[in-house]
Amino acid sequence: MDWVNAVIQGILVGGLYALFATGLSLIFGVMRLVNIAHGDLIVLSSFLCLAIVSGLGLHPLIVLLIVVPVMFAIGYALQRGLLNFTLGPDILPPLLVTFGLSIVIQNALLEIFSADSQKLPAGALQTASLQIVEGLAVGVFPLIVFACAIVVIAGLQFLFYRTALGSAFRATSDDPDTARLMGIDNRHIFALAMAISLAVVALAGVFLGMRTSFDPSIGPGRLIYAFEAVIIGGLGSLWGTLAGGIILGVSQIVGGKLFPGADQLAGHVVFLILLVVRPRGLFPRAVD
Amino acid sequence: MSLLETSGLTAFYGDFQALFGIDFAIGEGETVAIIGSNGAGKSTFLRSLTGLLPNAAEAIRLKGQPIGDLPANRIVGLGIAMVPEGRKLFPSLTVEENLKIGAYSGREGAWSVDRIFQLFPFMTERRQTPATALSGGQQQMVAIGRALMSNPDLLLCDEISLGLAPTVIKDIYDALPAIQQAGTTVVVVEQDIQQAMAVSDRVYCFMEGRVTLEGAPDELSHDDIKEAYFGLKGAA
Numbered sequence: 269m270d271w272v273n274a275v276i277q278g279i280l281v282g283g284l285y286a287l288f289a290t291g292l293s294l295i296f297g298v299m300r301l302v303n304i305a306h307g308d309l310i311v312l313s314s315f316l317c318l319a320i321v322s323g324l325g326l327h328p329l330i331v332l333l334i335v336v337p338v339m340f341a342i343g344y345a346l347q348r349g350l351l352n353f354t355l356g357p358d359i360l361p362p363l364l365v366t367f368g369l370s371i372v373i374q375n376a377l378l379e380i381f382s383a384d385s386q387k388l389p390a391g392a393l394q395t396a397s398l399q400i401v402e403g404l405a406v407g408v409f410p411l412i413v414f415a416c417a418i419v420v421i422a423g424l425q426f427l428f429y430r431t432a433l434g435s436a437f438r439a440t441s442d443d444p445d446t447a448r449l450m451g452i453d454n455r456h457i458f459a460l461a462m463a464i465s466l467a468v469v470a471l472a473g474v475f476l477g478m479r480t481s482f483d484p485s486i487g488p489g490r491l492i493y494a495f496e497a498v499i500i501g502g503l504g505s506l507w508g509t510l511a512g513g514i515i516l517g518v519s520q521i522v523g524g525k526l527f528p529g530a531d532q533l534a535g536h537v538v539f540l541i542l543l544v545v546r547p548r549g550l551f552p553r554a555v556d
Numbered sequence: 557m558s559l560l561e562t563s564g565l566t567a568f569y570g571d572f573q574a575l576f577g578i579d580f581a582i583g584e585g586e587t588v589a590i591i592g593s594n595g596a597g598k599s600t601f602l603r604s605l606t607g608l609l610p611n612a613a614e615a616i617r618l619k620g621q622p623i624g625d626l627p628a629n630r631i632v633g634l635g636i637a638m639v640p641e642g643r644k645l646f647p648s649l650t651v652e653e654n655l656k657i658g659a660y661s662g663r664e665g666a667w668s669v670d671r672i673f674q675l676f677p678f679m680t681e682r683r684q685t686p687a688t689a690l691s692g693g694q695q696q697m698v699a700i701g702r703a704l705m706s707n708p709d710l711l712l713c714d715e716i717s718l719g720l721a722p723t724v725i726k727d728i729y730d731a732l733p734a735i736q737q738a739g740t741t742v743v744v745v746e747q748d749i750q751q752a753m754a755v756s757d758r759v760y761c762f763m764e765g766r767v768t769l770e771g772a773p774d775e776l777s778h779d780d781i782k783e784a785y786f787g788l789k790g791a792a
Binding site: 432435436438439441442443445446447448449450451452453454 | 606607608627628629630632633637638640644646647648649653656657658660661662702706
């Protein structure tokens, strides 16, 4: 039963990793931009939530109603005011600029919040659990996170493949110049993509802060998890990203059980093995 | 008054000058063909008209209004649509989605997905097919349909016969009268001079970034065209 338990915990953690990864995957898909600051934006959301929670005394899940729109707005402004100017035939400028942004965010957080570990108070949710069978229980909070991951991915899938805005996203991704001939303002489309990406980041950041302790330096580590989930799942596939997150989560928890202390290593090793076996990921997009 | 007019239009790719002062005019309801060899500047001229290449505001006038400095995504809403060279359909989108995205600018008018399906009936059955899974000729028809979906006053067709079989080219040009009847003014860029002469009211010939000849097809002699096209004087 211990092993079943470990696999279930791993799957549920995978939901959080999928939330880390979805925003990264989305903006890479739409504008071929690799956002090195993605992990730090997750941590920024955690701290933003912390500041509001300690200021107003609200529950972090309620504060989501503030953090998600704020990060959405930050995403739009960031893309429109900065990152759009880095996009072009050369892939290096966006990498350099988001790398710089990563350092700026880390140091700003360090300056404001210090290097102390913080945690978002989850209240009774912290320990609530559901007994499934004798000896097997799952936490309510991890279940909520996992359910949110599924809802977010299903929602984005709907947005991308069933709406006019989704067609515009895909058209711009295919061919920005021809998309402009259709009347699509690609700067606006890119900004909307980043805004949606950071709205998901906000969700991920708040869940991260409720699950574990965080400090300004942990962003790059979350970025690695996000990268790994995206690559395992296959670039451009949202459901693949969820699968990638789950594989990463299960590998870490099962690995940590086999070799105590080696949970992160186990995740990386499984990622590398999959990269060798399936270089294009498990569910690569048919059209490339 | 002309529907569209350019005066002294120039275009550059970096240091390379591709167009040297093009004066061009097209009246409402007219069909104009632009002929010329590879590299004469025909496609560059169309790209300038659609705003993909920057220009001075006064260089291009649509119904008297200067539009030369507007970005491409604004121009289509003013009524200029382009069928780009090489079709440039969106591979991630189905046939129907490609058509619908043509209407993104929201211009009102007679064209709808159903009306495009009437014009090119094969699309009805293939509406859910990824656009780039179609044959070359069918893709060209989707590209024309996509441009029409913006209900343009002026339709620019860049080399729509390129790389297609003669029977397919005929099918495509057979759609032209229906487009003209809808009140759309048409510019076709063609390498096939016969085809260009057959469909147009007036012809412009480009050579090395300049207009070398302009006139109605029946006014132009074979030798005039040869000279304007190749720059060869008196060659047999």
